[in-house]
Structure formats: C-alpha cells, structure tokens
Amino acid sequence: MRQGYVIIGFWVVLLIAAGFIVKASLMEEQVLNNRGIIEQHATNALPVEEGVFKLSHNAKEFLELFKHGVTSNKNLVSYRERRAFPGAPPTIPHPTEEAHSMGGNDCLQCHQNGGYVDKFKAYTPITPHPEFINCKQCHVPVKSTVAFKLNNWKKPMAPDTKQQALLGSPPIIPHSLEMRSNCLACHAGPSAPVEIKVSHPDRVNCRQCHALNDNSKNTTKIWTR
Amino acid sequence: MMNRRNFLKKAAAASAMAAAATMIPGILFASDQVDEKLSGNISWTKAPCRFCGVGCGILVGTQNGKAVAVKGDPNSSVNKGLLCVKGYHQIMCTSSADRLTKPLVKKNGKYVETSMEEALDFVASKMKETIEKHGKDSVAMYTSGQSTIPEGYVASKFMKGAIGTNNLDCNARLCMASAVAGFLTTFGADEPMGCYEDIEHANVFVLWGNNMAEMHPVLFSRMLDNRLTRKNVKIIDLATRTTRTSKAADKSILFTPQGDLAIANAICYEIINSGWANQSFIEKHTVFSKGKTNIGYGTEDKFAFKDQAEPIDFEQYKTFLEDYRPDKVEALTGVSAKDIKYLASLYGDPNLKVVSYWCMGMNQHTRGTWINNLVYNIHLLTGKISQPGNGPFSLTGQPSACGTAREVGTFTHKLPKGVVTNKENRELAAKIWKVPYENIPDKPTYHATEMFRAVDRGDIKFIWTQVTNPLVSLPKTSRYRPAMEKESCFVVVSDVFPTPTSDVADVILPAAWHVEKSGMYGNSERRTQYWDQMVEAPGEAMPDAWMTIEIAKRMGYGDLFPYSKENHHEEIYNEYRQFHVGKKHNMAPLEVLKKESGAIWPYIEETGKSTQWRFNSKYDPACNQEKEFDFYGKPNGKAIIWQRPYEPAPEMPDNEYPFWLNTGRVIEHWHTGSMTRRIPVLHQAVPNAYVELHPDDAKQMGIRNKENVKVISRRGTTVLPASINERGMPTKGQVFVPFFDESMMINDVTLDAFCPISKEPDYKKCAVRIEKA
Numbered sequence: 001m002r003q004g005y006v007i008i009g010f011w012v013v014l015l016i017a018a019g020f021i022v023k024a025s026l027m028e029e030q031v032l033n034n035r036g037i038i039e040q041h042a043t044n045a046l047p048v049e050e051g052v053f054k055l056s057h058n059a060k061e062f063l064e065l066f067k068h069g070v071t072s073n074k075n076l077v078s079y080r081e082r083r084a085f086p087g088a089p090p091t092i093p094h095p096t097e098e099a100h101s102m103g104g105n106d107c108l109q110c111h112q113n114g115g116y117v118d119k120f121k122a123y124t125p126i127t128p129h130p131e132f133i134n135c136k137q138c139h140v141p142v143k144s145t146v147a148f149k150l151n152n153w154k155k156p157m158a159p160d161t162k163q164q165a166l167l168g169s170p171p172i173i174p175h176s177l178e179m180r181s182n183c184l185a186c187h188a189g190p191s192a193p194v195e196i197k198v199s200h201p202d203r204v205n206c207r208q209c210h211a212l213n214d215n216s217k218n219t220t221k222i223w224t225r
Numbered sequence: 226m227m228n229r230r231n232f233l234k235k236a237a238a239a240s241a242m243a244a245a246a247t248m249i250p251g252i253l254f255a256s257d258q259v260d261e262k263l264s265g266n267i268s269w270t271k272a273p274c275r276f277c278g279v280g281c282g283i284l285v286g287t288q289n290g291k292a293v294a295v296k297g298d299p300n301s302s303v304n305k306g307l308l309c310v311k312g313y314h315q316i317m318c319t320s321s322a323d324r325l326t327k328p329l330v331k332k333n334g335k336y337v338e339t340s341m342e343e344a345l346d347f348v349a350s351k352m353k354e355t356i357e358k359h360g361k362d363s364v365a366m367y368t369s370g371q372s373t374i375p376e377g378y379v380a381s382k383f384m385k386g387a388i389g390t391n392n393l394d395c396n397a398r399l400c401m402a403s404a405v406a407g408f409l410t411t412f413g414a415d416e417p418m419g420c421y422e423d424i425e426h427a428n429v430f431v432l433w434g435n436n437m438a439e440m441h442p443v444l445f446s447r448m449l450d451n452r453l454t455r456k457n458v459k460i461i462d463l464a465t466r467t468t469r470t471s472k473a474a475d476k477s478i479l480f481t482p483q484g485d486l487a488i489a490n491a492i493c494y495e496i497i498n499s500g501w502a503n504q505s506f507i508e509k510h511t512v513f514s515k516g517k518t519n520i521g522y523g524t525e526d527k528f529a530f531k532d533q534a535e536p537i538d539f540e541q542y543k544t545f546l547e548d549y550r551p552d553k554v555e556a557l558t559g560v561s562a563k564d565i566k567y568l569a570s571l572y573g574d575p576n577l578k579v580v581s582y583w584c585m586g587m588n589q590h591t592r593g594t595w596i597n598n599l600v601y602n603i604h605l606l607t608g609k610i611s612q613p614g615n616g617p618f619s620l621t622g623q624p625s626a627c628g629t630a631r632e633v634g635t636f637t638h639k640l641p642k643g644v645v646t647n648k649e650n651r652e653l654a655a656k657i658w659k660v661p662y663e664n665i666p667d668k669p670t671y672h673a674t675e676m677f678r679a680v681d682r683g684d685i686k687f688i689w690t691q692v693t694n695p696l697v698s699l700p701k702t703s704r705y706r707p708a709m710e711k712e713s714c715f716v717v718v719s720d721v722f723p724t725p726t727s728d729v730a731d732v733i734l735p736a737a738w739h740v741e742k743s744g745m746y747g748n749s750e751r752r753t754q755y756w757d758q759m760v761e762a763p764g765e766a767m768p769d770a771w772m773t774i775e776i777a778k779r780m781g782y783g784d785l786f787p788y789s790k791e792n793h794h795e796e797i798y799n800e801y802r803q804f805h806v807g808k809k810h811n812m813a814p815l816e817v818l819k820k821e822s823g824a825i826w827p828y829i830e831e832t833g834k835s836t837q838w839r840f841n842s843k844y845d846p847a848c849n850q851e852k853e854f855d856f857y858g859k860p861n862g863k864a865i866i867w868q869r870p871y872e873p874a875p876e877m878p879d880n881e882y883p884f885w886l887n888t889g890r891v892i893e894h895w896h897t898g899s900m901t902r903r904i905p906v907l908h909q910a911v912p913n914a915y916v917e918l919h920p921d922d923a924k925q926m927g928i929r930n931k932e933n934v935k936v937i938s939r940r941g942t943t944v945l946p947a948s949i950n951e952r953g954m955p956t957k958g959q960v961f962v963p964f965f966d967e968s969m970m971i972n973d974v975t976l977d978a979f980c981p982i983s984k985e986p987d988y989k990k991c992a993v994r995i996e997k998a
Contacts, residue, residue: 084906085294088313091906102438102473133449134473137309137442140893140910148902148912150322156267156286156293178299178306 053204055126055184062188062201074122076161076195086158087175089138094120096141107135114191128185161196163213170209177212271298271822272756273746274312275371275739276895278584278621279441280748281308282822285316285740287759292316292740301822303421303752309442311895314904316740319760321903323723325735326764336733341765345772348689348717348732349779355687355715361390365676365685369692370397370623370630373744374753375797376691376770377629379786381641383773386658387782391637391645391670392685396693397623397630398673399700399986403588404619405631406983407597410516410532411605411865413858414809415631418839419580419616420750420825424448426614427580429571430460433600434485434586434989436953438469439892441584441620449473457577461568463488464586465887465989466917466961467954478568479956482885482990484558486592486871489599490549491558492569496606497543501573506608510854512861513537515545515868522591522875522978526678530981537868545868557871559956572603578614579604584622585889589989594982595869602866611841611854621749628747632810633801637676638669641804645669657803659785672984674700674977681708689717691769692736696726697897697967700986701977703941719769724899725967736769737762743794744768745818752835753812754823770794808847809857874990875978878958882938882992884922885959888971889988891952898965914966915948918995919957923949926995933998936962938991941973944998960995964988 055062065071082090097106107127110117114126127135159174186192188201198206269284282301286294295313299306328344329336339347355364368380372395384393408415424430424447437445452458462474463485471477480488496502516532523530551562551569558565572579581604587596600617601610609615621627634641641657643650645667655662671679677699679685688709699705709716709729718730727733741762747753762768767775770793774786788796795815802812805826813824817833825835827847840856842848848855849862856864878885893911894901901907916936918928928934930949935942945962955961962971976991 084314084317087294087296088906089310091910102469131450131453132307132446134438134442134446134469136469137438137446137892138313140310140906142909144909144912146912147905148898148908151317151903151905152320152322153317153905154320156288176296178297 054128054182055188056204058189059184059202059204062184065190066188066197066199066201070190071194071197074125074191074193076158076193079193080155080158084153085156092139092141102133102135107139108133111135114189116190123189123191125191126185126189128182129179132179170211172213173207173210174213183207183210267293269296270740270757270759271300272740272759273624273748273754273823274308275315275900276311276624277441278370278623278626278749279303279443280624280746280750280752280754280823281312281443282754283308283312283315285759290760292319292760298822303748303750303822304443305447307443307446310893310910311901311904311907312443314906315900317905318722318900318903319738319741319763321722323903324763324766325720325722325727325733326766327735328765329730329733331731341734341767344732344734345775345779348734349776351715351717351731352687352689352776353780356388359686361388362392362670363685364388364390364687365392365394365671365679365689367673367676367688367690367693367695368393368395368630368635370395370400370621370626371692372629372635372769373625373742373746373794374629374633374801375744375794376768376773377625377633377635378641378797378801379770379773379777380691381633381635381639382658382785383777383782385640385645385665386654386660387664387777387780387785389664389666391666391668392676393635394637394671394673394676395630395635396673396695396698397626398636398984399589399698399988400585400622401588401626401630402636402672402983402985403590403593403597403980404621406594406980406985407601407619409858410534410594410982411598411601411867412840412856413860414839414856416627416751417616417618417749418611418841419613419618420752420837421447422837423580423614423616423618424451426578427451428457428459428577428614429579430458431568431571431579431581432460432462432464432470432474433581433583433596434464435582435584435620436464436466436468436470436889437582437620438473440622440890441582442892444582444620445470445473459571461571463568465885465956465959467956469952476567478560478564481557481559481956482887482959483592483871483874484554484560485587485590485596486599486869487549487554487558488560488565488568489596489603490546490869490871491551491554491565492572493599493602493606494546494549495551495566495569496573496603497546499569499573501569501575502606503575503608506854507539507606507866509852510608510856510863511605511866512863513539513542513868514865515541518870519872520981523674523981523984524875524976524978526682527675528981532982534865542866542868545870549871554871572607572609578612579607579609580614581617582620583618584620586989588619588983588985589987590985591875591978591980591987591990592869592872593980593985593987595867595980598865598867598869601864605864605866611838611844613838616838619749624748625746627749627751628745628753632747632805636669637671640665641801642810653804657800672979674979674984674986677705677708680714681705681711683711683713685714687715687717689719690726691719691772694720694724694726694897694899696729697724697899697970697972698964699977700972700975700988701940702970703973704977719772720899721766722899722903724897734772735764735766736772737766741766742768742770744770745794745798748823751825752823753818753826755815755818757819768794770797874987876939876976876990876992878992882994883958884993884995885955886936886938886971886974886991886993887955887959887961887989888964888975889961890965891963894963894965896965897967902965911963911965914945914963914969914971915951916945916995917948917951917953917955917961919955919959920949921957922960922995923947926997928995928997935996935998936960936971936974937994937996938974938976940976941970943969943971943973945969945971960993 183206281304282298297306551565718727719734813828838844
C-alpha cells in the first residue's frame, strides 16, 4: 500500500516536472524567436532575463561549497585587472593554444561548468554565456607587454559593489545584464571573487531582491500621464 | 539542509518566477526606485561601431566629458547587444599619447606646429597655386569608406562641383569596387537586396572565401546562435585557408586560389543538369549575356578596358557550361566533383533557403566582377533571391563603404546619384550643388591604384588623403611610398594618429575621432545610422568634413558651402537626401535616424518602414506590383545571368616563386592598425604580423614556429616570424600574412594587378618565395 503511494507520487512528480520542462522550453523558444525577428522599434532584443536561473540546478552544491569554505584566492583586484573598464570582456590570463577550434571543443571544456585545475592551482571561472561559442570574438590572450605607443587611458572606477538604498536593504545590481544575466556564474561557486560571492546561492531567484541599476538608460526624463 | 521536496518546491517557484518575468516584463525590476547617484554618473549614447561594415550598435558611456566604456546596444537589431573585442575597446585609442592635436607643417625638412588657421591657409593656397599652374586635374583627393556621409559628400561637391575635376577616389576601391561592379552589371542597382534578418530564416550559409568568425564576428555569432536553436541550419566554408570559420562550419571545402570561378560555373552546370533550375523564374526575371574575355590585369600604367555585353540565349549558356562539368574542373579547383555536387544540391533543393556570404575573397580578385556575377547566377538560376533567408549577400569591410563610398559616390566615376558619364546625373548634381552644369567633367580620371601611379609619374602634383593610410594599405607600396616621397607632389594628410602616410606629408591636419564629431555611417544591409558628438576632440583636431569646407571657403567657394560649424552634418545630410528622393533609394529623415538604431533604405515615409528585401514586390513598393519580382535597376526589370569563364591569375607560382601569397586581417586589428594597435588590449593580443605556412611546407624547408622568414616577391621583401599550426592554416603551397603591421610591410610584396572592370586590386594572389631570414 505504502509502496503504491510512493510509486504514484513518483509519477505525479515526474508529470509535474515534465510540465515545467515543456513550458520552459516553449518559453525559451519564444524568447529566442523574439530575439531574431523584430526589425523596427525592437526593444530589449537581447533579453536579459534569459540566464537568470541557468545554473540553479547547482545551487545546492554552491551552498555546500560555501558552507565548507571551499574557495579559491580569486578577488576583485585580479578580476578588474583583466578588464579595460568595468563591463569590458576580460582578457585570457593563461596560455592558450592558438588552435583553430571553437568554444565547444575548446574553452568551454573548462569554462562551462568550472572545476579545479591543478596546473593553474585555481578554480575555473564559469562563463555566464556558454551559448556564445566564438569565445575569442571578445576574449583575447595577452601575448606581449610591450606597448605600441604610450596610452593615457585611465581605467574608470568600478561601481561600488555594496550599493544599498537603505541600511540593510539588498544591494542593487551595479552592472548591465547583457550576457551577464546568469548571476550564479560569477557570484557563486569556488571561482567567484570573494568580495562578490553570495552567501545564499540556494535562493536562486536573485532578482527577487536585487534590482538592476546600471544606469544603462538615461533616466533624466520624468514619465507623465 | 534542503531536502528533495524543498528543492522541487524551489524549482517550481523558480519556473513560476521565470514565467512571470517573461510575461510581465519590468515588474520585477523597479530600477527607477533606486537613487540614480548610486551608480555614478555615466550616460550612455548610441552610435554605430567605428570599425567594420557590419555596423553594430554601440552604447558609449561618458563621464565628466570623457568616454569611459562601451557596450553593445541591445536595441540595435544588427547585433542585439553583442560586440567583438575591437568594438568593446574602441574608445581607448583616443587617449593614445601620440594623438595628433595640432597641425604640423614641414618647413626645411622639419615638422613645425602651427595654428589650424595657418595650416588651412597654407593648404588652400598650395592647392590654388597648383591648379593655376598645372590645371584642375593636377590636384586629387583620396578619401575613405570610413569617412562619414557628410565627409564624403562635401569632398565630392568640392572636387567635382566646385573645382571641376573627377580626381576623387577612395580606399573603398580596394575593398568594395568589385561588389559594386557585380551589382551594377547583374542588377543595374548597387547593394544587397536582402538584410541581416536573412540569418534567422536561412537553412544553409555558404561562405565564399570569407573568414566570418574573425572578420564579421557578430554576424557569425548570430549564425551560430541560429544553428544552435533552429533545426536544419548548416554552415559551409568554401575557402583557400583553414580558419576559425572552417572549424566552426559543418563542412569546410578548400580550393586552389582562383578556382572559385570554375567552382561557381560547375555549380551552375550541376543545377541545370540535375533539373534544379527554376525555369519560370529564369524566363520571367532574367536574360543571358556574355562579355569580353582575356581582359588583362591592369599591371601596366594607364591600362584601359571597357566591357561589352552581348546577349546570348539559355542554350548557348548551357553549351558554355559544358566545360565546367564538376569532374572536369577537379584539377583546376582542387575540389572533388562530389563536393561540388553537394554544394549544387544545397543551392538546388527547393526546400532549403540559402544565403551566400562573401567579402574580400571575391572582391579582391583580378576577376572580382566576374566571380560576383557568377554567384548571382547561382541564385538567379534557382530563384533563391530577394526573399527572407534566400539571397546572395555581399558583406562590406568598412563601416561606411556603403553609406559613403557607394551611396554618396566618392569614386572618380560616381556622383551622389549615378555616374559622371550620364548627362541627367550631372544635371541633377549641378542643380542640387548650385554649380554650372559644365563644371562637372563627364569623364572619370584616376581610380585608386592609377591615382598613385599618377603621383609617381608626376601627373598629380597635390594630393589630400582623409581617414585612410594608403602607404600601408595600397598594393605594391614598394612603388607608391617612394612616389609619395617625391618633391613633385605636395601631400596633405588628415588623420587622428601619425601613420606611415603622414610620415611623407608636407602638411598633417589633426582630425577628430568617431565620437568626437557627429555623423552618419551606412552598413552592409543598407542601414543608415546616426550618432551625436559625445566628447570634445583634443587640441585643434577637427572633423574632416569641416576641414574640407574650410579649404573650399579659402579657395573662394564659400557660397557653395554655407553650412554652420555646429550643425554642418545635419545641413549636409538634408541636402544630400535630395539626391535619393524616390521609391528606389529614399533615405530616412534625420529625426528617424536620431531616434532609431538606423533605418534601411529605401525608407518608406508613409509607413515609417525600412525595405528589408528589395526587388520583391511583397516587400518593396518600388517594384512593379503586377510582378512578383522586379529587378528595376535594369530598364526591362530583368537581371542578367552572365557567361563568365575561368581565367588564370596574373601571377601564378612557378619554380622561382613557388608559393601563393594571401593577405588579410585578424579579428583584433582593423586594417592598417593605426587605431587598434594603439589599444593596449588588442596590441597585446596580436603584437605583430606573421606568416602562416602549411606544416608540411614548413617541415620541408626546416622552418620552425616563430622563426623569422623572408617573404620575397618580384616587388619586394619583408621579414616576419613563421606561424605554423596556429590561428589559420593555408593550403599547401600557399602562405598567409595579415597586413596590419607597418613594421612588417607585406604590401611591399603584393602585386598591383586589378579587376579590369571594377579596378579593384587582388591582395589574395601573387607569387612569392620563402627563405629563412
């Protein structure tokens, strides 16, 4: 009798899960279609919603790792060093094969799911956008430290990571979300810089509490009725 | 600790939240409730990217009057928020320490800083004096596919309308002329019929000699994205070199240089003989023609050629194709009959939508016009053209090769509408420019290569270059550098940075960079994009258009250039628009361009819509609505299927020079590197040029990776490190060198042969010898 309930319960769960999967995949298709076809007056054609829950299946593991203090020595200093300005694609800090291959067979082998790399004594950072496989379109190695000409570029200040509207309120998201909408990729797991690592990766719906304010739209105008 | 049940609950909640987020956008993110001060005061302004012809929308972040960041514009339908590494870092070149900020005038062999007023006075007096002494045709201007629309327009008005000489050409001659000639000969109207949205509809992408993963990376990513999310999407890379694109493609087919002419004809043979030709389309919408053969290569000075069309019928065309049976051309092309049949079957399958993409591989070709014609033949024979997901698509290299060079017409034979040889076109230009009709000469003079030959001969005695670096980018610079150094020619160079071209200048004028001025660019898909000035140019640097206007005023043409300094770009655009009034080429009004991420011409003002597919009456109101397709560039509304044979390249590898030399770009660098090498991230990624060798060839010569080798041709020599099994791999018997590096001048080695119809040089094929250095 009890076994019977378990079996029925199992099927019910499976059915519900199937329902979610179908729904999610339908939604994904819709999103992707929208991405392509809109020609004129397209707004937010690259949906910044896409990646929100992408790594949520690892949330439990992230939490366990956090609790047990598994962490690398990554911090925001090295994180920022690799970017010409906040929001710029980071350079590749390790030697790469100039092999003629694309992400799926190459960079993503390590950077899709992360993990410890003995050779570099470090945890691999996880890319928030594994769907883009032409990695070297934006990420390039550093092969020389000799400048062609001197450059007076001053790296702009990175936004404060602890921007709170009120004392104790959840910090806002200070960067734009295009291609970085998968919060857990950078804010959880052992490869996350310590300063921005989240203490509660299991609460996967990050943007329930953290609102976006990267000032990507000029908000100087006031909406009128 | 979370148990399984809890986890499922959370997962369910997560799905529900995702659903809510999709259905009610904005509800979760009350960003307007957060104090703006918190995230600093960066304001973001839209612009097209400074670099390639894709024309991505960028957002430039400025803070305290300085550009501090760049990101992709999610509202741009071109790139939907994605950029490439050049795009992200572009603003960093502006802070280069060696920025030109003051005019430099050569006095007794030394550059002396002067005021802008003084430099402009000097240039104008020199130009005037030259004309008085040697006539109008002794002065020339050489501009760019990176000039803005206003810059190109005032250059044309100044040279052709005011002074009255056709001595105006531009670097787009080196990159797009064959595409233009291909469009004009086949369709009678320039520029692609389709648009980038084709990528969301096509099943098959055939890339003809086009390393899109590096050269048009954002479009390539859009293709990859489609392959990932839609079923039945294939990418075929047809090339002479294995590249990143080949590795990402579903199939890579390698061919012998120049073999593309035979491959295209063989595909047509196979389409017709397998019964895949679309007979009703062919009958209704096409005619057949042949042109001259054995047309030469233009390696000699003052080379002249005029093609002559002769109508033929379908049967004659079929007989001609007999020579191109796939198995007959295997030896010539290096491609198996099986692969050619496979390509033909993709083009021929009525259930597959096919887009062909190409850029420099087909354009920089001594038979560039022909190979463009031949690929159009494939699409015309199958009727796969001018429909979403079906069509030939000629990609451009430069950000405004279409918008400025082709549409404004900064070529010797062109006017903003039509050509100088056409009386009506001259009359229209004279009317809008308010100059006497007789002012505009009716004969073209020098195309790019011939212009620099004329400098060498001493025929041109004054030349002014803007937004371009010919002494790195011209073919056979080993001849043209000494030519420009000659005392007989006074050289004026406007640029943002010092370059090998400014090194030989008599006067250097400092120019404002991209977002330091306002302007418009036109990209590959006929999209015109506007941007506003965002930061001040340093020192006395000035927009190129305003320099031209200042010189024109000083030469007594002030009445023709009554524009205001603050707003000249807008006033010029409004004047220019008059040229294109009408259904076939209407340009969007300024207000639209300011509001939107560009608009595609012909722009339909009644509906506020862009025309995405030309020549198809369903999408294009300029068509005769009684017909399904109307190639209205031709008087009879029919496109021409051209009979064009295979002819060999002018210089083939032989015993003395056994290798083909192919040149091109890398993703990190833009053209001659004058901007990208000043961007630390990009320079550090690819600090110098190199020569790619096939591993077998390298082994045979005992050359190891990174070892210095000499690349020697009949024109010159350059020394570069070898690159074996790295980024790209040329076919055996071929080497490849990127041309961005001014200290390893590969163009000293290249040949200045060109397509006799388009006059575009071939940078992809000449014969060289390799020696250890």
